[in-house]
Amino acid sequence: MRKRGRRSAAQSRARHQQIIDVLKAEGAASITALAQRFECSSATIRRDIAIIQPQVPEVKKYHGVITLDSAVTERYFQDKTDLAREEKEEIARAVCSTIPDHSVIGVNGGTTTVAVAREMVRQHKSVTVVTNAINVALEFANTDLTVVVIGGVLRMPNFETTGLMAVRNLGTLHLDWAVLGANGVHPRFGVSTTNEAEASIGAAFSRHAERVMVVADHSKCNHRALYRMLDWTEVQTIVSDRAADPILEEWSSQLKFERQWVMPNLAVWVRAPEGQ
Numbered sequence: 001m002r003k004r005g006r007r008s009a010a011q012s013r014a015r016h017q018q019i020i021d022v023l024k025a026e027g028a029a030s031i032t033a034l035a036q037r038f039e040c041s042s043a044t045i046r047r048d049i050a051i052i053q054p055q056v057p058e059v060k061k062y063h064g065v066i067t068l069d070s071a072v073t074e075r076y077f078q079d080k081t082d083l084a085r086e087e088k089e090e091i092a093r094a095v096c097s098t099i100p101d102h103s104v105i106g107v108n109g110g111t112t113t114v115a116v117a118r119e120m121v122r123q124h125k126s127v128t129v130v131t132n133a134i135n136v137a138l139e140f141a142n143t144d145l146t147v148v149v150i151g152g153v154l155r156m157p158n159f160e161t162t163g164l165m166a167v168r169n170l171g172t173l174h175l176d177w178a179v180l181g182a183n184g185v186h187p188r189f190g191v192s193t194t195n196e197a198e199a200s201i202g203a204a205f206s207r208h209a210e211r212v213m214v215v216a217d218h219s220k221c222n223h224r225a226l227y228r229m230l231d232w233t234e235v236q237t238i239v240s241d242r243a244a245d246p247i248l249e250e251w252s253s254q255l256k257f258e259r260q261w262v263m264p265n266l267a268v269w270v271r272a273p274e275g276q
Contacts, residue, residue: 015040016052023059023068026183027194028226031064065226067194087217087241088112090266092119094239095179095215097262101126103176106205108198109133109160110181112215130173132166132201135159148173155197162197170204178209184225185216185240187251190232192225199227206234213237213268218244238269 015038022029022037031049035042049066053059060067092115099105105127107113117139120127131137132150136159140147152166180202184192191214193199206212212235221244232255238248245259248269252258257269 012048012051016048019045019048019052019066020056020059020068023066026223026225028065028067030224031066033224034066067226084217084219084241085115087243088115089119090241091215091217091239092116094262094266094268095213096120096123096125097266098213098237098239098268099125099127099177099179104128104130104174106170106173106175106178106209107131107133107136108178108180108202108205109136112181112217113179114139116179116215130170130175132161133159134161150201152201153197155195160198160201162201166201167204170201170208173208175205175209176211178205178212180205180212180214180229182214182216182220182225182229184223185214185220185238186222186224187232187254189224190228191216191230191235192228194225194227196227199229202229206230211236213239215239217241218247221247236271240269242266 018038019034022034031042031045034045038045049059049061053061058068088111091112095116096119107117107129109132113133114135117136121139121143126145128146128148129137129140130148130150132152134149134154137147137149150161150166150169152161152169153163154161180191182191182202183194186192193202212230214230214235214237218241221240238257240248242265245267248257249259252269256272258272259267260270261267
C-alpha cells in the first residue's frame with residue numbers, strides 16, 4: 001500500500017508540472033479541457049490547482065478557466081519557436097503555394113506566422129505585407145517588398161502591437177488576405193487566442209481582408225483558448241500540417257470546408273462554394 005501511495009503522489013506531481021507546461025504554452029485552459037487531456041475528473045483538476053496556486057501564484061482560476069499571467073506566458077515565445085518546427089515549415093510552404101504574387105497580405109504575430117514570413121522570403125514571393133508583429137516585419141528587412149507595420153502598444157516579447165491605434169490603422173487599409181495564427185481551433189468555438197488584445201487585432205485583420213486564412217499546427221486543433229478571435233463564418237481557408245488532416249476531414253461537412261491539394265501530399269482546406 002505504501003508503494004501505491006508513493007506512486008500516486010509521483011503521478012500527481014507529474015500532472016501538476018504538465019498542467020503548468022500547458023498553461024505556459026497556451027496561456028489558459030478550461031478545467032474540463034484539462035480533465036479530458038489528463039484523463040481524470042474535473043474534481044481532480046480543481047484539487048491540483050489548489051495545490052499548484054500557492055507554489056505558482058501566477059496561476060489564476062476564473063469561473064472554470066485556469067490562466068497563467070500573460071507576463072509569464074510571453075517569456076516562452078522563444079521556446080515555442082522550436083515546437084513543431086517541421087510542421088510550421090510545412091504550413092508555410094502550403095501558404096506560399098496558395099497566395100498568389102502581388103497580393104496584399106495582413107499577418108499577425110506568432111511563431112507560425114514568422115515561419116510563413118521566412119518562407120515567403122525564401123521563395124521570393126512578390127507581395128505587400130501589413131503586420132502588427134515587429135519580428136514578422138524584420139523577416140522582410142533585406143527584401144525590396146513593401147512592408148507596412150501597424151502602430152499601437154508594443155507587447156513584448158511577443159513583438160506585437162495592439163490596442164485602439166492598431167485597430168484604427170487597419171481600418172484605413174484594404175487586404176487581399178489575412179494570414180492569422182491562433183492558439184485554438186475548435187469546431188464549435190471557432191478560432192481563439194489566449195490574449196484579449198490579440199483577439200481584437202486578429203478580428204480587425206479579418207474585417208478588412210477579402211479572404212481570411214487561419215494557420216495553426218495540429219496541436220491547436222480541438223483546443224479552445226480563452227478569447228474567441230473568429231467565428232467559422234469569417235474564415236475561408238485553413239492551413240495545417242498533415243497530422244491535422246484526419247481532424248479537419250472529420251469537421252469538413254459540419255464547417256463546409258473541402259480539401260484542396262496545393263502540392264503533392266500537401267493540402268489546404270477551403271470553404272466550399274455556396275449551395276454545396
